[in-house]
Amino acid sequence: MSIRAVVGVGCGDVRRMVTGLDLHATLHGIVMDAVGAVPSAQRGSLVARDGEQLVYKASVGLAGVLVSPQEVVGGAGPATVLSTLSTLSTLSTLSTADSADSARVMAAADWYREHLPGASALHLVPAGAVVVLTPVHVQGQTIGVLAVEQPDGQAPSAEASARLRALAASAGAALERRELYNDKARSAQEVRVLEEVLNAVAARTSTHELVEMISKGIKSVQLGPQWRSVHLVLLSDAPSGGARGDAAAREIRIYHVPHRSPLSFWNNVRDGALTAGRSVGLHVDVRNAPAHSAVEQRAILEDAIDRGVNGIAVAPITPEVLEPAIRRAAEAGIPVVTIDTPPAEGSRARAYIGTDNVAAGRLAAEMMARLLPGGGKIGAQTFWLSAINSRERIEAFRAAALGARTPLDLQPPSESRFDMELGMQIAREAVQTGGVAGALGVCAVNGLSWGAAARALGRAGELKIVAFDLLTDTLEMLREGTIHAVLVQREHEMGYRAVKLLHDMASKGVEAALAGLPTRAGSGGGSALRFIDTGVDVVTIERTPWSLPLSDYLPLDANRKAAKRREQLPYESRDKELLLVTVDAGNEGYRDERAPLDARSMVGRVLSTARPIIVDTHSGELHDAPDVVEARGRGAHTLVGVPLLAGGSAFGALVLESGRRAACSLDDLTTIERVVDTMAVAIENARLVHRITERTHALEHANRHQESLLDTIRELSSPVVPIARNILVMPIVGTMDAQRSGRFIESMLQDVTEHHARVVLVDVTGMAFVDAASVEHLLRAARAARLLGAEVVLVGITPAAARLMVEQGVDLGSLITRSTLELGFAYALSKTGGQIVYRRSPHLQPV
Numbered sequence: 001m002s003i004r005a006v007v008g009v010g011c012g013d014v015r016r017m018v019t020g021l022d023l024h025a026t027l028h029g030i031v032m033d034a035v036g037a038v039p040s041a042q043r044g045s046l047v048a049r050d051g052e053q054l055v056y057k058a059s060v061g062l063a064g065v066l067v068s069p070q071e072v073v074g075g076a077g078p079a080t081v082l083s084t085l086s087t088l089s090t091l092s093t094l095s096t097a098d099s100a101d102s103a104r105v106m107a108a109a110d111w112y113r114e115h116l117p118g119a120s121a122l123h124l125v126p127a128g129a130v131v132v133l134t135p136v137h138v139q140g141q142t143i144g145v146l147a148v149e150q151p152d153g154q155a156p157s158a159e160a161s162a163r164l165r166a167l168a169a170s171a172g173a174a175l176e177r178r179e180l181y182n183d184k185a186r187s188a189q190e191v192r193v194l195e196e197v198l199n200a201v202a203a204r205t206s207t208h209e210l211v212e213m214i215s216k217g218i219k220s221v222q223l224g225p226q227w228r229s230v231h232l233v234l235l236s237d238a239p240s241g242g243a244r245g246d247a248a249a250r251e252i253r254i255y256h257v258p259h260r261s262p263l264s265f266w267n268n269v270r271d272g273a274l275t276a277g278r279s280v281g282l283h284v285d286v287r288n289a290p291a292h293s294a295v296e297q298r299a300i301l302e303d304a305i306d307r308g309v310n311g312i313a314v315a316p317i318t319p320e321v322l323e324p325a326i327r328r329a330a331e332a333g334i335p336v337v338t339i340d341t342p343p344a345e346g347s348r349a350r351a352y353i354g355t356d357n358v359a360a361g362r363l364a365a366e367m368m369a370r371l372l373p374g375g376g377k378i379g380a381q382t383f384w385l386s387a388i389n390s391r392e393r394i395e396a397f398r399a400a401a402l403g404a405r406t407p408l409d410l411q412p413p414s415e416s417r418f419d420m421e422l423g424m425q426i427a428r429e430a431v432q433t434g435g436v437a438g439a440l441g442v443c444a445v446n447g448l449s450w451g452a453a454a455r456a457l458g459r460a461g462e463l464k465i466v467a468f469d470l471l472t473d474t475l476e477m478l479r480e481g482t483i484h485a486v487l488v489q490r491e492h493e494m495g496y497r498a499v500k501l502l503h504d505m506a507s508k509g510v511e512a513a514l515a516g517l518p519t520r521a522g523s524g525g526g527s528a529l530r531f532i533d534t535g536v537d538v539v540t541i542e543r544t545p546w547s548l549p550l551s552d553y554l555p556l557d558a559n560r561k562a563a564k565r566r567e568q569l570p571y572e573s574r575d576k577e578l579l580l581v582t583v584d585a586g587n588e589g590y591r592d593e594r595a596p597l598d599a600r601s602m603v604g605r606v607l608s609t610a611r612p613i614i615v616d617t618h619s620g621e622l623h624d625a626p627d628v629v630e631a632r633g634r635g636a637h638t639l640v641g642v643p644l645l646a647g648g649s650a651f652g653a654l655v656l657e658s659g660r661r662a663a664c665s666l667d668d669l670t671t672i673e674r675v676v677d678t679m680a681v682a683i684e685n686a687r688l689v690h691r692i693t694e695r696t697h698a699l700e701h702a703n704r705h706q707e708s709l710l711d712t713i714r715e716l717s718s719p720v721v722p723i724a725r726n727i728l729v730m731p732i733v734g735t736m737d738a739q740r741s742g743r744f745i746e747s748m749l750q751d752v753t754e755h756h757a758r759v760v761l762v763d764v765t766g767m768a769f770v771d772a773a774s775v776e777h778l779l780r781a782a783r784a785a786r787l788l789g790a791e792v793v794l795v796g797i798t799p800a801a802a803r804l805m806v807e808q809g810v811d812l813g814s815l816i817t818r819s820t821l822e823l824g825f826a827y828a829l830s831k832t833g834g835q836i837v838y839r840r841s842p843h844l845q846p847v
Contacts, residue, residue, distance in 0.1 A: 020542040022371055023178050023481055024461030027058040030171050031146070035060050037163040038132065038148050038156050046171055047076040047115065048136065048144030051224060051660060054079045054115065057144070057175075065112055065121045077115040082142045085135060103164060105130045108149050115147075128153040134168040138176045146171060181542045182479055184551030186221055189475065190671060192554050193217035197678040199271070207232070207255055207683065208592070214654065214679055215257040216472035218672060223480055225663040227656050228636070231256050233603050234644075234652035234683070236594065252603070256591045264471055265444055265491050266315075266582045269339065272495030272564065273313065273580045279569040280503045283577045285309070288584030291383075291418040294318035297581060301325035304579040305332055311502030312336045313353075313495075314581040319344035319388060335505045339494040341389045342520065343529065350510060351530040352520055353498045355489045357389045360536050361396025364466050367485045367538065367546065368401070368408055368438050371464035375406035376437030379430040380413035381423060381446040390442050393468075397440060411436065416446060423449035431457050441467035447486070451477040470539060470553075478541055478550060485547060486539045488557075493534040495580065496564050501532070502578050507570065601627040603653050606641040610650040612673060614664050615639040631657050638663035642672050644680035652683065720751040726758040727828045729821070731796075733766035741777035745784050752790045759828035760785055763821055765796030772808045782815050791816065791831065795824035 027046050035044040043061035047054040054076035085104050108129035112119040129151045136144040146168045150156065156164070196217065200210055215230035232255040270286050277284035285304075289297035294317040302325055304312055312329060316322045316338055323344045326336045330348035342357075343349040368378060378401070382390040394413050401408035411434065416423030427449040430436055439454075441447025447467020451474075454463040460482040467474055470488045477483040504513035520531035537556075538547040548556070598604055602625050606613055615622050617632040617639055631639045636657040643650035654676050658664070664672075721729045728751055736744070748760060762778060764770055782792035794817045797805075805812075818824040 020177070021540055021544045021547070022461075022464070022484055023174060023541075024058065025371070026174050027171060028060070028462075030167050030174075031058045031060050034134075034146055034148050034164055034167045037160045037167070038150055039160070040151050041148050042151070044146070044148040045076075046136070046144065046146050048175060049079045049082060052079055052662065053077070054081070054144070057171075061149075062116065062119075065116065065119045065124055075117055077117070081115070082135075082145070085133065085142065085145070103132050103134045103161060105132055105150075107131075111147065125149075126151045132156065132164065134164045136168045136172045136175070138172050138179070143172070143175065178481075178542065181549055181551060182223075185479055185541065185549070185554070186223075188551050188554035189217075190221045190674075192558060193221060193675060194678050195558060197675065197682055200682045207234075207686065210679065210682055210686075211255045212257050214675060216476075218656070218675060220472045220476040220479070221671060221675075222668055223476065224665075225638070225656070225658045225668055226660055227658050227663075229257075229634075229655075229657040231655050232652060233655060235597070235607065250597045252595055252597045254593050254595065256593075265469055265489075266584070268491040269315070269495040269582055270580065271561075272492035272497075273499045273578075274495075275492075275561075275564050276496045276499035276503070276569070277578065279564075279567060280500070282310075282499065282503055282506075284499055284580055285577060286580045286582070288582050289317065291317065291583045294321035298322050298325045300581050301329065301336075301579075305329050305334060307577075308332075309334060309579045310506045310576040311578045312581070313339055313498035313502060313578065315340040315583055316343060317583060318384075318386065319347065323347055335502060335510050337498055337501060339498050340489075340491070341387060342392075344388075347529065349529065350505075350514060351501060351517065351532065353501065353532040354494050354534055355389070355536055356531075356533045357392035358396040358521075359533075360468070360487055360489075361393035362400045363536065363538060364393065364440060364468075364487055365397045365400035365404075365408065367466050367487075368397075368440065368464065369404050370546070371466070371484055372408060372438050373406065375404070375408055377409045377411055377435055378438045378440060379411050379427070379434060379436040379450070380440040380442060381427060381449055382413055382415055382442035383418055383444075383446070385413060385415045387443075393442050394440075408438065410440075413440075413442070416449060420445055420449070424452050427453035428456060431459060431463060436463070438464040438466070441465065441483075444469045444471060445473075447483055448473050448477065451482040454482055475550070478539070481541070484540065488537045488539050488553065490534045490536070490560075492557075492561055492564070497532050497534060498580070499578060500569065503569070506576055598626050601625050602639060602641050603627055603655065606643050606653045607650045610643050610645060610648065612642045612669060613640070614669065615641075616661070627655075635659050637661045640664050640669070640672070642669070642676045644676060644683060646680060646684050652680075654679065720747060722751075722755050722757070723761075723825065724829070724832070726756060726832045727761070727825070728752065728755060728757045728759070729761045729763060731763040731766055735769075736767065736774040736777045738777070741780065744777070745781045748781060749784055749788060752785055752788050757790050758832055760790055760792045761795050761821065761824045761828060762792055763796040763824075764794060764801070765798070765821075767801075769804065770797065770801040771804060772810050775805065775810045775812065779813065779815060793818060793824050793827060795819070795821050 031044045031046050035041045043064065045059040045062060046057045048057050056076050108125050108131045109122050111131040112122060112125065129149055130153050132148045132150055134146040135142045136146055146164060148164065196213055197210070200213065211232045214232075218230060219227050234253050234255070236251040236253050266288070273284050273286065287300045289300055297314070297317050298321055301312060301314065301322065305325070305328055312334060314322065314336065319338070319341065326343065327348045329336050336349045337351040337353055338349050340354045342352045342354070380394055380397070382394065384390060394410075398410045401410055411430070414426045414430070416426065423446060427439070431439070431450070431453045439450035441450055447465060447469075448471070450463065450465045450467070451460070454460045454465065460480070465483045466485045466487070467483050468487050468489065470486050474483060474486055478486055501513060514530050517530040517532060519528040537553055539550055539553045540547040541550050543549040543552070597607070599608065602613055602615055602622050605622065605625075613622070615628055615638070617623060617628050617636050622628050628639055634657070637660055638658040640656040641653045644652040644654065654672070656664070656672070719731065723729050730744075730748060732744070751757065752760065762781070764778075767774065778792075778794065785792050792815065794812070794815055797817055797819060816827065818827055
C-alpha cells in the first residue's frame with residue numbers, strides 16, 4: 001500500500017488500520033471513545049496489570065490534574081484494586097445485575113490520589129465526581145480497568161454503560177492479541193539466544209562478548225523483570241570438575257556489561273563472510289577499524305594490498321578517505337567490493353553489496369505515514385550525515401513524506417557520531433522541546449536513542465518510532481511497544497555475498513563474475529558499479545498487511561543462515577586470502593575486576609551450594625550479605641544468582657539485578673538456567689581451548705629446544721678436526737643409523753673439499769657398537785670420499801668390535817684400518833709425505 005492510500009482516511013477507519021501496528025493508538029482511541037460515551041466526561045484512562053503494579057496504557061485529559069502538562073504513561077499504583085473491584089459500589093443504572101462485567105465507582109479524588117502519581121491539582125476535580133471503573137478481562141481474568149471520570153456523579157445511561165463494556169472488551173481483545181504475539185516472540189527469541197550462545201562455543205567468543213550477548217539476550221526475552229544489571233562472576237582459577245564447596249578463600253573475577261554500541265550487526269556480517277569462506281575453501285581475514293577512524297581503516301587496506309590478498313570487502317566509514325587505497329588495490333589487480341555503504345562517486349570499487357537505501361527510506365516513510373495518518377513533525381538521527389547510506393535513506397524518506405496528502409514534516413536530521421550518550425541527549429531534547437510526533441532511527445542504535453528518550457519522558461508508545469536494524473535492545477523496545485516498526489537489513493547476507501562474489505572473481509575472472517549483475521543507479525566513473533541488493537524485512541510485533549510479526553521473523557532469519565551453512569559452492573584451494581574490513585564499536589565499555597570471594601555473600605552461597613538463589617534485598621535470610629547490601633544501595637529489590645556448572649560443581653555465577661519486587665518468577669528462573677547452562681558450555685570450551693593452546697605452545701617450545709639440543713649433540717658427535725695439512729679426523733660418538741649417515745657423509749665431503757684433505761681418519765672408539773649395518777654406512781662414506789680423491793682410514797676398533805664384525809661376517813674390502821688414532825695418524829703422514837718430529841720443551845729440565 002502506498003502512502004497516499006493511508007493518509008486522509010477517516011478517524012474510525014484509521015483506528016482499525018493501525019490495530020496491530022500501533023497498540024498505543026488503538027488503546028488511546030478506545031479511551032477517547034469511552035470518554036465520549038459518558039456525557040460531560042473529560043478525563044479517562046486505561047490501566048492494566050504489570051506484575052504487582054498497574055501501568056497506564058493510554059490516557060485522555062489527565063494533564064489537568066498533574067504537575068506536568070504531559071499525559072501520564074507509567075505507573076498507576078498497586079494492582080490490588082483489581083481484586084477488590086467487587087467490593088466497590090455500583091450505581092443503580094450502570095447495569096441490571098451485579099456481574100463481573102459490572103462497572104464500579106470510586107470517588108474521583110480517591111482514585112487519582114491512589115493511582116495517579118503526581119496528581120497535585122486535585123482541587124480541580126469537581127466535588128462529588130466519581131470514576132466509573134469498567135473491568136477489562138483476558139481469558140476470564142481481570143487484568144485492568146477502563147476508568148472514566150463522571151464529573152456530576154450521575155450514573156451513565158444503560159446505553160453508555162453497554163458502550164463502556166464493549167470498549168473494555170475491545171481493549172481486552174487488543175491486549176490479549178498483543179500478549180499472544182509477545183509470547184510467541186519471547187519463545188522465538190529464547191531459541192535465538194540459545195543458538196547464539198552455541199555459536200559462540202564454536203567461534204571461541206571472548207568472555208566479555210559472551211557476557212554482553214547473554215545480558216542483552218536475557219533482557220530481550222524477559223521484559224517483566226526489567227533487569228537493570230547482568231554480570232558474570234567466575235572463580236579465577238576454578239578447575240573444571242573440582243570438588244563442590246572448595247570455593248572458599250578463592251579469588252573471583254567479575255565481568256561487567258559495557259554501555260556501548262551493540263556488536264551484533266557487525267558480528268552477523270563477519271559470520272556470513274566466514275560461512276562463505278568455509279564453503280569455498282578460502283581464508284577470510286576479518287579486521288575491524290574504530291568507528292571514528294577512517295584513516296585507520298585505510299591503513300588496514302594498504303597493509304592488505306602490500307600482503308597481496310586476493311580480494312577485499314570493506315564497509316567504508318568515510319568512502320572518500322578510503323578511495324585512494326581502493327584505487328591502489330585496483331592498480332595492483334586486487335578487486336574491492338563495499339558492503340553496507342556504497343563507495344564514493346567514481347570509485348574503482350567493482351560492486352556494492354547491501355541494502356537499497358533509497359527503497360528502504362521510502363519504506364520507512366510509508367510505515368511512518370501509517371503510524372501518523374494525521375501527519376506531524378518527524379525527528380531523524382543517524383551516525384554521520386556524511387555517510388552515503390544515511391544520506392540516501394533520509395532523502396528518500398523526505399521525498400516520500402512530501403508526496404503524501406498530509407505531509408510528514410521531516411526536521412533537519414542530527415548525528416550521534418557513534419556516541420550513544422550524545423545520541424540519547426539529542427533525542428531527548430528533540431522529544432522534549434521539538435514537538436516531534438514521530439522519530440526515524442536511520443542506523444542501528446539511533447532507534448534506541450529515540451526509544452530511551454520516549455521512555456524517560458513518558459511518551460513510550462505515543463512517540464511513533466521507525467528504526468533500522470534489529471539489535472537485541474531494539475527487539476526489547478519493539479516487544480514493549482516503544483519502537484513500532486523496524487526495517488531489518490540482512491547483514492549476514494552482505495558478508496556472505498561479498499565473499500562469494502570475490503571468490504567468483506578470483507576463480508572465473510572479474511568481468512565474468514560481474515556479468516549479469518545490475519548496475520547501481522547513479523554510479524559513474526570509469527566503470528559502472530555493480531549492485532547486489534540484499535533486501536530488508538519490515539518487522540513489527542504483530543502481523544500486518546505490510547510487515548512480518550517478530551515471532552515469524554526470528555525463525556525465518558535463523559533458517560536463512562542455516563541454509564547458507566548448508567549451501568554447496570565450488571571449492572577453491574586454500575592458497576587464496578580475502579580481507580573483510582568492518583567497523584568496531586570499541587572496547588571502552590568492557591570492565592572486569594578481581595576480588596576475594598566472600599563466603600558470606602550471595603555469590604559465595606551460589607558457588608558453594610551449586611544451586612540458584614532468588615533474594616529479596618529488603619528481607620530474607622541473605623538480606624545482610626555484602627553483595628546484597630551493595631545491590632540494595634543501587635536500588636535493586638530482586639537479586640538472582642544462577643551457577644555455571646561443570647562436573648556437578650560451580651565455577652561461576654550469573655548475577656541479575658532488578659528494581660522490581662518479586663521480579664523473578666520460577667518460569668523466569670527456568671529460562672535463565674537454560675541460557676546459563678549453555679553459557680557454561682561456551683566458557684568451559686573457551687577455557688579448554690585456552691589450556692590446549694597454552695599446552696601446545698609449551699610443547700612447541702619444548703620441541704624446538706629439544707631439536708636444538710639434538711642438533712648440538714649431532715654436531716658434537718661427529719666433529720671434523722683438521723690435525724695436519726691434508727689430514728682430517730672425524731670421531732663418531734653413539735650409533736650410526738641411516739639418518740645420521742646422510743648427515744655424516746654430507747659433512748665429511750664438505751670438509752674434504754674445504755680443507756683439500758687426502759686422508760680422513762674416522763675414529764669409531766666412541767661408537768656404541770660396530771655391526772654390519774654401521775660398517776655398511778662407513779663403507780658408503782669411504783666410497784664417497786674416494787670420489788673426491790680422499791682416503792678413509794678406520795681407527796679405534798676395539799677387540800670387542802673386531803670380534804663382532806668377524807662373527808657377523810663383515811667384509812671391509814679395501815678399507816684401511818688401524819687399532820689406534822696414533823697409528824692411523826702415522827699412516828696418514830706417510831701418505832701425505834709428512835713426519836712426526838719429537839722436540840723437548842725448553843721449559844722442561846733434564847732428570
